[in-house]
Amino acid sequence: MALKSTIYKANLQIADIEHSYYADHALTLARHPSETDERMMIRLAALAFNAYRLQSECNGDGVLAFGAGLSDVEDPDVSLTDFTGHKRLWIEVGQPEDRPISKACNKADAVMLYCFAHSAEIWWKGIETKLTRLDKLQVWRVPSVASQALAQLAQRSMQLQATLQEGVLMLGDGKNTVDIEPVRWK
Numbered sequence: 001m002a003l004k005s006t007i008y009k010a011n012l013q014i015a016d017i018e019h020s021y022y023a024d025h026a027l028t029l030a031r032h033p034s035e036t037d038e039r040m041m042i043r044l045a046a047l048a049f050n051a052y053r054l055q056s057e058c059n060g061d062g063v064l065a066f067g068a069g070l071s072d073v074e075d076p077d078v079s080l081t082d083f084t085g086h087k088r089l090w091i092e093v094g095q096p097e098d099r100p101i102s103k104a105c106n107k108a109d110a111v112m113l114y115c116f117a118h119s120a121e122i123w124w125k126g127i128e129t130k131l132t133r134l135d136k137l138q139v140w141r142v143p144s145v146a147s148q149a150l151a152q153l154a155q156r157s158m159q160l161q162a163t164l165q166e167g168v169l170m171l172g173d174g175k176n177t178v179d180i181e182p183v184r185w186k
Contacts, residue, residue, distance in 0.1 A: 003033040010044060010158040014051050017165045021052035029066055037154035038116065038147050042093045045142070045150060045180055046114045047078045048162040048169055053089055058082045076104065095123040098130040105136045113139045114182065116147035124185060131186060139186040149178040 008029040015022050027047070031040045043066060054064045062082045067075035080089035090108035092101065095115050104111045111134070115123065120141055131137060153160070153173050163170045169180040 005030040005032050006156075007031075008040065008154070008156055008158065010160055012044070012048060012158075012160045012162055014048055014162045015164070016052045017163065018167075019052035019056060019164075021055055023051065023054075025051065025064075027066070036151065038151040039093060041150035041154050042114055042116050042142060042147055043077050043091075044160075045162075045169060045171060046091045046093060046112070048171065049164065049182075050078070050080065050089060050091065050112065052164075053080050057088050062088065074100075074103075076108075079108070095120060098127055101131060101137060102134060105134045109136065111137045113137065114142055115139065115185075116142040116144065118144050120144075128186075137186060138184065140182040141185050142180060142182045146178055146180045149176075150180070152176065153178065 008031055010027040010029065012025045012027055014025065029040055029044065047064065051064060054060060054062055058080065062080055064080050067077055067079055076090040077093050078091035079087055082088055087108035088110065090104045090111045091114070092104065093114045093116065095117065101111065101113065131139065150171065153171065153176060159173060161172050167181060171178050171180065
């Protein structure tokens with residue numbers, strides 16, 4: 001018998017000062033049995049970092065949503081899709097192989113990858129030359145300390161506030177706040 005995904009609900013209030021984007025998002029995250037709280041919360045942080053694109057690229061006429069994640073490798077972890085069904089933004093988290101990232105670059109206008117584990121540097125050294133030719137791709141490294149602190153915010157029902165300013169995402173639940181400042185590798 002296969003294990004089912006665990007459903008998490010998050011009310012995310014975003015104040016993106018850099019892009020003048022202020023909105024509340026009611027989110028549902030399906031956490032695959034093999035997904036960690038850390039990875040799930042990186043998906044949520046990636047959405048918060050890029051939520052302003054809903055307005056700036058789609059004029060509010062699109063869908064910013066979580067994909068099937070680990071359940072379907074052909075589906076992005078987070079995506080921004082315009083009203084025609086075209087993928088404007090494809091976001092992956094973790095340390096994927098080069099082929100799925102290359103395919104994503106063929107399906108979307110922009111692709112972002114957020115890696116976060118302790119082994120990210122080793123992974124990057126092994127794959128960097130294969131990814132440099134992909135013009136649509138940006139690779140971001142979330143410091144391990146921040147990603148592990150994010151995992152502590154995970155609850156089945158979350159009320160979160162996200163403030164973005166000067167490249168830093170401050171994500172908090174009213175009691176604890178985590179500052180995330182990813183480093184751009186590509």
